[in-house]
Amino acid sequence: MKDIDSLKEIKVILFDIDDTLFDRSKSQSKILKSIIKDLRDIFSGLSYNKIYDAFILSDRILNEHIENGKFIKDARLERSKIFLELLDIDKKYKEDISRLYLHYYYKSIIPIKYAKMVIKKLSSVLKVGVVSNGFVDIQYYKLEAIGIKNFLDCIILSDEVGIRKPNPKIFLKAAECLDINTGNCLYVGDSYEYDIIGSKKAGMISCWLNRKNIRLNHMDVKPDIEIKKLNELLVLFKFMLV
Secondary structure, eight states: OOOHHHHTTOOEEEEOOBTTTBOHHHHHHHHHHHHHHHTTTTTTTOOHHHHHHHHHHHHHHHHHHHHTTOOOSOHHHHHHHHHHHHTTOOGGGHHHHHHHHHHHHTTOOOBOTTHHHHHHHHTTTSEEEEEEOSOHHHHHHHHHHTTOGGGOSEEEEHHHHSOOTTSHHHHHHHHHHTTOOGGGEEEEESOIIIIIHHHHHTTOEEEEEOTTOOOOSOOSSOOSEEESSTTHHHHHTHHHHO
């Protein structure tokens, strides 16, 4: 954990979006239940847990394909195809899955607890931004819907810059955007692999939002700060907020 003197060097706080400011896990569960209800015939006989596990796995497989340099023209359609294949359902339904997924996503914006309050208060004393791997259309909508877009000084999305976390170059883009040294940036994210390793390699101070209290067997790169709730940031920076 960084001491107060180290925190005084921080001029910028950058955040991940999904499962850091926006509760993607809860949202996906809600979306999937709506899709199953609308397409009940094709999912007949399958338990919700099996369907959910297949969707989470399809998401992971798609990310692995992208990270391995595979060009994917329409990532959402590809994910839907993988999802259906995992469940042994005809992939002709991939367009229906993708359409319904996006339709219900816009109706399922669930912020992480304290997100707006934390961003609003920290933006009064520091520059604040986001760095995310998400799709441009839905990521901007999330920031608007949870009420934080107007507090942000910088928004860096992989879709726009062509670089994905954990590549340190995407974090460097944010520092360049804000004209600040990476050593004066704190990055907050929920993923050890994407957020902590990536930001540390870029020379930033890292904060792991470990809401599920995950314990890793091997941690070659250690986060500088670990919190379980976003509002713990306000405690860390209370010397600025008084």
